[in-house]
Amino acid sequence: MTKTNDDTAQKTQVTPLDDSPDWTFDLLGQYQQEIARVADFYRLDTYTNQIEVITAEQMMDAYASVGMPIGYSHWTFGKKFIQTEQNYQRGQMGLAYEIVINSSPCISYLMEENTMTMQALVMAHACYGHNSFFKGNYLFKSWTDASSIIDYLLFAKNYIAQCELKYGISDVEATLDACHALMSHGVDRYKRPQKISLDEELKRQSERAEYLQSQVNALWRTVPKKAEQKHEKKNIFPKEPQENLLYFIEKNAPLLKPWQREIVRIVRKISQYFYPQKQTQVMNEGWACFWHYTILNHLYDEGLVTDKFMLEFLHSHTNVVAQPEYNSKYYSGINPYALGFNMFIDIKRICEHPTEEDKEYFPEIAGSNWLDTLHFAMENFKDESFISQYLSPKLMRDFKLFHIHDDSDNNYVEIGAIHNEQGYKKVRQNLANQYNLSNIEVNIQIIDANIDGDRALTLRYTPHNGVELGESKDEVLKHLHYLWHFDVKIVQEMKSGEDKIIASCPQKNKDD
C-alpha cells in the first residue's frame, strides 16, 4: 500500500487523480467513479460491474477455462492451462490485462500486476466498453441471458461432477470429448434460441430426461410394423436437413443415456452462449477500445489525469491497436482491435467532419450526431454487416487493404482489388465475407438417419467455394459415432453431380 499526500492540494479547482504506479483499492474506486461519470455522459448503458482483482495464476486459470468463470473439469482445460503457463513463463506472451464475462452483474478481472494506469484503462475498456456492448448489441440480447449464465455454468459444473461420480470419469470424458468436437455445430444459426434460465433448467431437467428418452424410444420403436406398410415409400427422417448436430443428437440419438443427453445439452448451451462473441469480435473489441480511448482522453481534458498517466496509457493503447502489414514478421491476419477501433473513430469523423467522399458513400450518417450513430451501429450489427455498412474508403486507404483471390486450380494467386476507386466496394465486400461465420465454418447437415433400416446417419457436406473438408473429418466422425452408436458417414456432391462418401465411421469393417 502506498500512502501519498493527496490531501494537500484538495481544494483547488481540479486535482488530478494520483498517478503513482501502485494501485490501491481506494484509488481504484476513485478512478472507477470518474470513469463511470464520463461513461454516463456518453450514455453507455451497462450491467452492474463486479470488478475482481486476481493474480497472474488465476488469470491463467481464467484463460484455460476459455473465459468461463466456472468451468467443469476436463482435460482440455488442463492442457490449455499448461500451454498458457509455459508461454507466459518463457515470456512468449503476456497475459491479457483483463478478462470480462458477459454476465449480469458483469464480471471483469483485473490483474494484480497491472499499474494504476493499466487498471484504469482496463476498467474503461472492460467495465464500460465491453459491458455496454454485451447489454446493447442485438446478438447478445437475443442469444444470451446475462443474468443466468453464472448459475447455469454452476449447474453444469455440478451436474458433470455428479455424473463423474456416478458413471466414472472415463465415460463422462469421452462424452465431453465427442461433444467438444461438434461444439461449433451446436447452434441454431437461423432460429432464435430460448434463453437459458436456471430455475427452469433445474425444474425441468429430470422431467426432460425421462420425457426425452420416451420420445427417442417412440422414434426407434422396434415393434414390427404391419406387413402392408412395408411397401410404403421410405420414411425420411429428419424431414429437413438439420444443421444443429448436437441438438439432433440430444433429441434423437437412440442409445444415449439420459445423463449423456444432458451433457450434450450443456455443451450445446455453452456453445450458444459463445456464439455471439464469435460474430462480433471486431465490433466488440473496437467498441471497447474506442471507449477506453475516448473516456480517458475526456478525463485528461478535464485535468483529472496527468501527462504521465496519458503517456503510459497511450503506449499500451497503440500497442493494442497496432496493425502489422502483410509482409511484417508480426503479421497474423487483421487485428480485430485495430480494425474495430479505427472504424469507430472513422464513423465519428464522418459524422463530425465529413468529406465529399464520405457524403457520397455515407449520405445518411455524414454530419449526423456521432454519439447517436455510434450507439445505433453498436446495437444493430455484427462484424460482417458492420464492415459492409461502415468501412469507409478512407480507412481502406489508411490500412492499404488489398484483396487476394486464390483459386487452387491456378498456380498463381491474383490481386482482385486494392484500395482504389474501382476496388473499394470489392475489398469491403470481401473483408465483410471474411467475417461471415457461414463462410468460415463448414456447412455440414444431417440429412438422413435411416430410421427404418440400420440407423446409419448420413451427413452432407456442402463446400463453400469448392473448399474441401479438412483432414480431421475422420476423427470428428469417430466422436459422432460414439454419440450415435451406429454407422455415420459424410457425403459430398461431386462435380459430376453424384454423391460421394468422403468419410465414414466405422471405416470399413463393421464390428457393430
Next chain:
Amino acid sequence: MANFIDRRLNSKNKSTVNRQRFLRRYKNQIKKSVSDAINQRGVTDIDSGENIIIPKQDLSEPIFHQGAGGIKDRVHPGNDQFSPGDKIPRPPKQQGQGSGQGDASDSGEGDDDFTFSISKEEYLNLLFEDLELPNLEKNQLDKMIEYKTVRSGFCAEGVASNIDIVKSLQGSIARRIAMSASKRKKLKQLEQELLVLSHDKHDHIQQERALRLEIETLKSKIAKVPFIDTFDLRFRNYAKQAVPTSKAVMFCLMDVSGSMDQATKEMAKRFYILLYLFLSRTYKNIDVIYIRHHTQAKEVDEHEFFYSQETGGTIASSALELMNDIICERYNDNQWNIYGAQASDGDNWADDSPRCQTILEQQILPKSRYFSYIEITQRAHQTLWKHYQKVEESHSNFAMQHIKSVADIYPVFRELFKKNTQSVA
C-alpha cells in the same frame, strides 16, 4: 455502480483437477516421453522433475474445418506494390496454414511439440507405475529385521534410572493406606470414646489415661508405616520390537573388459539409473556400491565405474566374490536389503562360469532380495548365460534379461519388476 472484490487470496490451483485429468488422459504418451527421458539422467539424479514432450497432433481436438483447395478470397493490409490483376506465383507453402506435418524429431525445437514439466512425484509415479519390488512381503519378517526399543508398561524391577516416580508414589500411597487402615479405624473409635468420657460429668481418670496411652501407641504405629518401600518402586519397562529395515544397498556389477565398449556401458548405466530410482521409492537410504571387473574386481566410484577404460580378459566370478566380501564386511543381511544388478556383454572365461553359478547360489542369493543379470549383446549367448539360466530356474529372486539396444532397456526393466512376477515362465 461497481463492486470491487479482492480474489487474490481465493483458492489457488483451481486448475489442478484439470491438470490431473490431462496427465491421466495422456498417460501413454507421457510414459513414452518419460522412458525416453531416462536416457539423459545421472544415476543418482532423482531430485528433479522432467520435461515431457508430446507431439502436437496427438493432443489436437478435432473439429470440422475447411481444408485445402477451392477458392479463397482474403483481404490483407499494407499493400505496397500490388495493382489489380497482378498475378503472383503461389508461395511454396499455403500461407496461413500450419507448418504441416513435418516429421521433426522430438529433440528439435519445433513448435509442433507440446512440452511441459511434470514434478518429480508425477515423474516417478509414471515411470514405475505397475511395477513392484519382487519378494518383498514374503521374507520381510523372517529376514531383514531390525529392532527398535519401545515402551511396554511397568515392572517391579529395574535400574534406578528407569524409576517412574508417579507410579512409584501411587504404589506408596496405596500401600500406606492399606497398611494403616485398621489402625486408623481403631484410632478413630478410641478418640470418639475419649470424647464421650471427657464430656461425662463423672470423672474417669483411669479410663482416660488408658485410652490416651492406647491412642499414642496407635499413632506411633501409624507413623511407623514407611513413606516409601522398595515394594512400591515401579520401573519403566522397554521391549524390543522387530521392524522391517528401510535400508538398502544396491550392488552394480559391470564387466569393463576390452569387449565392453562405451555404448554398451551407457546402456548398462541406464539400467542402473532405473534400478536406483525404483529402489529409492521404497527405501529411504540406499547405498550404491560399484564393482567393476575384468580379470580382477575392484570397488570404485560412480565416475570411474562408467568412464574409465580397461582392457583384458574377463573373470566374472571375481566381482561376485568381491560383492560377497563386501556384504559380509559391511552389509549385514539382517539389516540391509541387498539388491544386485550385473551387466555384462556375456563374455566370460569359460571355466569361470560354473564358479559364478556356485557363488550366486550358495553365497549371494540367500542373502539378497533380488539379483538381476542383464546381458547386453548382439551376439549369441555364451557360457555365462547358460549357467545363469540354471540359477534362474531354481531361484525366484534371480532374474535375467537380454538387451540388444537402448530401446530395450525400459521394457526389460518393466519386465523384471512387473507386478505379480512369476519369474519362472
